Amino acid sequence: MSDNTDVVWISSSHVLQRFDHPLLQYISQYMNVNQWEYHHNKDEGSSIDEAVDLMDEFLASSSHPVHLAGHGAGGAIALTFARRYPQKVRSLVLLAVASQPANNWHVHYYLQRKLFTMSREQVLTSCVRHLFGEQPHNTSKMLMAVLCRDLEQSPLSHSLVKLIELPQGGVSMPMMVCGSKNDPIVDSPALKGWLKEFKPEDNLWEYPKGYHFFHYFYPQQIGQKMLSFWQPYHLQSMLTFQLVSQSLTN
Known part of the structure; x- marks a missing residue:
């Protein structure tokens, strides 16, 4: 991993990462973004613990904490990693992750x-x-x-026989949770369950539409909100973002 990486986006599977690309292309105009993708061989078992261990190996070369972000199961991996290795995470952004993180x-x-x-x-x-x-x-x-x-x-090993759960609760670093108001998978009550875990610096935000993959359909709007959340940590790159945003609204 490049040592100048600001943001690490976590994808839970190869086939879903295509829906992340528009958002990552947008935010990469202003911050250095690296995408990490979980995958395993057919003969191997999969688990969120394995994913977190692989993430730890990936970030071993980083000399500074990074901003973690992810959607759905990717967000659940990011959340689990942030709890286990808080010293390596500067902030956490979760998209379409319920307060019970395994409910994807x-x-x-x-x-x-x-x-x-x-x-x-x-x-x-x-x-x-x-x-x-x-x-x-x-x-x-x-x-x-x-x-x-x-x-x-997916590393979340749900099946017809058993639906797994993950530990609930917050994290020590600043966190933003985003969702879509017309997402029937992670709906408003599932998002607002996070509020009881929030610290003063945390933020919950819902976009009016876009269903579960709202970040694919509205990458600029979601990206602007994420960049605003990161603004206190990256003043120089955010100055460019502010100037561009002002020119778009004028």
Whole structure:
């Protein structure tokens, strides 16, 4: 990892990282961003502890704490790492992470499989609508394939037999939690559960729309909010951001 990295974005699986790219491209105009992706071989087990250990190896060469950020299961990895290695984390930004951090879209999928007499394909079709909104048929088919692969790659080992949970609570460093008001997976109550853990410097913010992958559909709006949160720590780069933001609003 480059020693001048400001932000490390954590992706929970290879297939989902495509939805992070627009946001990362935006914030990389103002800060040095490095993307870390969790992956494991088919013959290996997967777990969030393994992901955190791999993250620790990745950050071993960094001489300074970094800002961690992630969406969904990637955010759960970032949260777990921040609790375990607080000296390595300057701040934490969580997108679409519930106050019970393990409650990602996989839980939604497995609950539907258990509660309703629906096929795997029918449940995945429903998940596409909940995660991305209504999509054309061909796009929906492509997204179903992506979600199917994510079920196999995630470090959160949910299954039809058992839904896991992760420890709840806050972190010692400044934290921002973001969500979308029309996200049925991590809805407003699930986000606001964080408030009882907040410190004075922490922040909760919801964008009006965008479903579960709101950062993919509205990267500039989400990116601006993240940059504003980081502003006290990076005055020079944030001065450029402020000047650009003012020119866009004038």
